[in-house]
Amino acid sequence: MRAAVIEELTGPDGLRVRDFPDPVGAHPRAGGQRLLVEVHAASVSFPDLLQSRGEYQISTDPPFVSGGEVAGMVIEAPADSRFAPGDRVAGMTIWGAMAERALALPDYTVKLPDAMDYAHGAALWLNSATAWFAVQRAAVQPGETVLVQGAAGGVGTAALEVLKDRGARSIAVVSSAAKAQVAREMGANDVVRSNGPWLEQVRALTDGRGVEVVLDPVGGDRFTDSLRALDVGGRLVVIGFAGGSIPTVKVNRLLLRNLTVTGIGLDPMDHRFPGTTRRVSEAVVALADRGVLRPRIGARLPLEQGAEALRILERREAVGNIIVDVRA
C-alpha cells in the first residue's frame, strides 16, 4: 500500500511517500483488538510533528507510518466489538493514518455520522474528545461563564461548540482578527484579544467578578492572568502548553481565592480508570450526531504531500485541522 513513512527522526524531511507493507495484527496500544480501516482521510496535529523528531512521549521506532487521526471504512473488526466491516468510522491511530490502510484503536474510534464526510471526520476525535473531557472535568454548569484560551485552535473551537451546547457562556481569547472571526463563527459569546488588556475586559464582561471556569490549552506567560480572571471559587483546567512554556503556580493564589486547578490527560486517566476513553468517545459521537461538532479544516493535501502536511504544522500556518486525502 502507499503510505507516508517516517524513515529517520529528522522532522518532516525524514518522511517519504512510498510502498509499505500492509498492517498486520492489532495496533500495539489496542489490547490485541485488530480494527483495520480503509483510509479515506488522515489528519495530522502537533504530536505527529513531534513524533517525526522522536520527541513525543508516545511513539514507535522508524520506519513507521505517520498520521495520528483517521477516517475511513472498516475492513476487519473484532467479533465482539461495536464495529463491523463497512462501517464509516473516525478516530485516533496515534501513528499509521497516512496510508491506504491503518489500524485503529477501538476505544478511540467512533462511528461517523452520515452527514459528516471523511475529511471532517479525520479532524473530529482528538480535539472534540479533549474539549469534552475538559468541560466535563471542570463540571461546567448551564449559565456559567467560561474563558477559553487559544479559542481559535483545534481544542478551543471544539470547546466553544461543547460549551454552547451545554448552555454556558463563552469568552474566547485569540491573538488575531482572523482568529477572532473564527471564534465568533464557532459560537463564542464574547471575544477578547490576547495582545490587548484582556484581563480587564473579561472582568468588565463579568460585572467585575471574573469567570467561573478557564479552559487553558496554552499555558505560558498568560497563566497567572488566567488565574486572576477567575471568580472566587473558580476552576481552571490545564489542557496543554501550546504557548511552549510550562507555567508555575504559587499555591497561596489558590488559597486566598478558593481556586481549583485541574490537569487533564485522557490516556493516563484511562489507564487508571478503564472505560474513561470509551465514555468520552460515546459523548463525542452523540454530539457529532446532533450536529454540535463541526471540525474546521485549515488545509487539505493529497497523500503524496504528506511531508508538506507536517511542515504546515511546523510553520503554524493553518487555522484548523490539516487533512491529508488518501482516497479523494
Add this chain to the structure above:
Amino acid sequence: MRAIVVKKLIGPDGAGLDEIPEPQGSHWLSPGERMLLDVHAAAICFPDLLQTRGQYQHSVPAPFVAGGEVAGVVVESPPGSDFAPGDRVLGLARRGAMAERALVPPGYVLRLPDGLSFAHGAAVYINYCTAWYALHRAGARPDETVLVQGAAGGVGTAVLQLAPRFGVRTIAVVSSDAKEQLVRGLGANEVVRSGDPWLAEVRGLTGGRGVQVVIDMVGGDRFTDSVRVLAIGGRLIVVGFAAGSIPTLKVNRLLLRNLTLIGISMDIMEEEHPGTVAVINAAVQALLDDGTIVPVVGARVDLENGAEALRIMERREALGKIVIDVRR
C-alpha cells in the same frame, strides 16, 4: 468586666488582665444584630498570636480584647435569630473572647450539646469547620484514602475525627512520638513520620497507587512530595502554610496525572458566595449533636493567665487546643 486586653502590639507581653466596660452594640460582622454571651471559655489559634503583634491580615490597633473563639451562654440575641437567652453556644468572635462577656456574629454560632463542656466547645469552631470544608471541597468519597499533613494539629485532628463520617481511610503524617500517639488515639488508620521516607511508605500502604486526597495545612518543602503521593485523578486541598513557606508548583505535574489542586478559605468564599458558612455550620452542628466531635484540648489556663495562653502558643508547646477558662 474582667478581660485580657492587648495594650501594645509587642506580642503576648503586651497583653494583661484589666477591668473594662462591657461590649456595646453589635459585632462588626453583623451590624445591628447584637448577640451577647456570658463567656465560660475562650480558645485561641495562630491568628490570635499574630494579632498581638499587628501581623495578621485583619489586625486592628491596640487596645483590644484577645481571644478568637468562645463558648458560653446567650445573654442577648437579636429578634428572629436561632438562639435565645440561656442557650449554651459556641462560636467565632475573632477578637474579644478572653472576657466575661463577648459579642459574636450570629452567623458564626453553633449550639453546644449538653454532653460537651464549655472548654471543649470553645475548641470546636475553626478546626472542625475547616476540616469539614476541606473534606467537602475534596469531594471525599467512601473507600478513598486521605493523607493528612500536620495530622496532630488542630485541623488535622479534626479531619481524623470526621473522616469515618465521610467513609474514608486516613494516613496521618506527624513529626514526633507524642504526635503519633495522639493521632493513633484519634483513629488514624495509618501513621507515617515526616522524618522518615514517608512518600515511599504511603505508596506501600496504597498498593503503589498513592492516595486520592491530600489535606495540607503545612505547605513548605513537603509540598512536592504531597503532589507526588496523589494517585492518578487525585485532589490536594491547600488549607494553609504552617511550615512558614509558600510552595510553588509547575503545572505539568497536574496535567500528566490528572491531578487537582484546590485552595480553601471559608471567609473569602462567604464574601463572594453568601450561604457557604451556613452550609458548613449545619454540617458541623449535626456532627456535634451526634457526638462525632470531641475536641482535643492541649492546655487550660484561667482568665488571669490569658497572656500565658498566648505564650504557650508562641512556644508551640501544646498538643491540642489552648483553652482559657473564664468561668470555672
